Amino acid sequence: MSARRRIAIVGCGIGAQHLDALLLAQDLWEVRVLCDRDLGRAKAQAARVPGAEVSTSLEEVLAREDVDVVDICLPPALHVPAVRAALQAGKHVVCEKPLASSLAEIDAIAALARTTGRVVCPVYQYRFGNGLRKLWRLIEAGVPGRALVATVETHWDRGPAYYRVPWRGRKESELGGVLVSHAIHAHDLVTEILGPARRVHAFTATRVNCIETEDCAAACLEMADGALVTLSVTLGSAEEITRLRFCFAHLTVESALSPYRPSGEPWRFVPRDAETAAEVKTLLEDFRPGPEGFHGLFTELALSLEEGEEPPVTLADARRSIELATALYYAAATHEMVELPLRTSHPAYSGWLRWLPA
Numbered sequence: 049m050s051a052r053r054r055i056a057i058v059g060c061g062i063g064a065q066h067l068d069a070l071l072l073a074q075d076l077w078e079v080r081v082l083c084d085r086d087l088g089r090a091k092a093q094a095a096r097v098p099g100a101e102v103s104t105s106l107e108e109v110l111a112r113e114d115v116d117v118v119d120i121c122l123p124p125a126l127h128v129p130a131v132r133a134a135l136q137a138g139k140h141v142v143c144e145k146p147l148a149s150s151l152a153e154i155d156a157i158a159a160l161a162r163t164t165g166r167v168v169c170p171v172y173q174y175r176f177g178n179g180l181r182k183l184w185r186l187i188e189a190g191v192p193g194r195a196l197v198a199t200v201e202t203h204w205d206r207g208p209a210y211y212r213v214p215w216r217g218r219k220e221s222e223l224g225g226v227l228v229s230h231a232i233h234a235h236d237l238v239t240e241i242l243g244p245a246r247r248v249h250a251f252t253a254t255r256v257n258c259i260e261t262e263d264c265a266a267a268c269l270e271m272a273d274g275a276l277v278t279l280s281v282t283l284g285s286a287e288e289i290t291r292l293r294f295c296f297a298h299l300t301v302e303s304a305l306s307p308y309r310p311s312g313e314p315w316r317f318v319p320r321d322a323e324t325a326a327e328v329k330t331l332l333e334d335f336r337p338g339p340e341g342f343h344g345l346f347t348e349l350a351l352s353l354e355e356g357e358e359p360p361v362t363l364a365d366a367r368r369s370i371e372l373a374t375a376l377y378y379a380a381a382t383h384e385m386v387e388l389p390l391r392t393s394h395p396a397y398s399g400w401l402r403w404l405p406a
């Protein structure tokens with residue numbers, strides 16, 4: 049293993065949890081700079097890392113030669129300009145969700161990443177969990193069989209205190225509501241596991257908080273292989289859960305219910321018959337857990353940079369997630385069924401913001 053990757057965290061809200069993960073992976077990462085325009089926030093995190101420096105300016109961070117990777121944890125509307133500036137400065141980039149509010153922006157970022165030869169790793173940390181890893185092991189062995197249906201519930205709770213942060217709940221700064229700020233993770237897992245959707249219907253509503261953006265949604269998807277999926281989303285659930293439930297021909301699968309760690313243990317695998325039960329048992333008996341959440345993402349990212357391989361989450365992955373969000377917003381706005389993939393000629397290719405309710 050060569051030298052540790054030197055990283056700067058820009059934005060010290062969720063950035064503090066990224067730091068937790070980077071400190072768990074100290075053999076792979078050296079945190080050089082904590083940046084936040086709120087100096088107190090940057091200092092509070094820097095105090096956790098001997099030798100780390102603080103900054104209040106992204107530009108200052110990008111000018112540093114001792115930073116290889118910039119981890120963008122800024123409010124959503126700042127993501128695209130920050131990612132572009134970081135790539136242009138020759139840095140690899142990690143960026144929080146949503147990476148962008150249009151397919152056009154994702155495609156432009158992908159082009160810039162190719163030109164600069166730098167990597168962009170969008171943050172979808174729910175992809176790193178031991179329950180989900182078990183499902184992948186079963187899928188790779190062909191155990192579950194054909195996907196029939198799935199349901200996804202993102203039932204979380206957010207109130208006025210959460211929306212006191214000025215960028216939240218506003219179209220211009222949050223770039224959307226619960227579909228892209230909260231449920232984006234569970235919805236990403238569905239398309240990761242089942243493949244892309246080919247047709248979607250959706251409804252959105254603002255029923256919980258006095259905000260501009262949606263905080264409830266219902267949608268149904270027909271996946272490319274014909275499986276049917278129902279999405280249910282709210283920020284008004286007294287009990288918080290995230291649950292993914294898949295009915296495959298030979299296996300019913302239910303995720304953990306932990307709202308922010310549904311891909312961790314425990315997952316339930318219910319086989320249809322004794323033969324499937326035996327296969328599941330054999331395949332999972334020597335399962336070894338790996339690092340989860342942000343820790344899993346940063347661990348795999350460091351290893352991929354070392355090997356010169358694709359990052360553990362790619363721009364193509366983010367594109368699929370952004371494409372689904374675009375289709376859901378467009379369907380909700382027009383009351384049309386939307387067919388995917390969305391072409392560059394689609395009216396929402398250049399973004400969903402104009403399709404959000406006024």
Ligand SMILES: NC(=O)c1ccc[n+]([C@@H]2O[C@H](COP(=O)([O-])OP(=O)(O)OC[C@H]3O[C@@H](n4cnc5c(N)ncnc54)[C@H](O)[C@@H]3O)[C@@H](O)[C@H]2O)c1
Nearest residue numbers: 059060061062063084085086089121122123124144145146
């Ligand atoms: N992956 C997840 O599970 C997860 C969870 C929470 C938030 N997020 C995402 O992370 C991003 C940040 O969310 P948050 O909840 O941490 O927000 P936050 O408001 O708590 O933190 C953002 C920080 O960025 C700083 N900041 C704003 N503009 C700046 C600038 N120009 N230069 C330097 N610092 C600046 C603010 O001072 C603030 O401390 C959002 O995109 C959000 O959707 C992801």
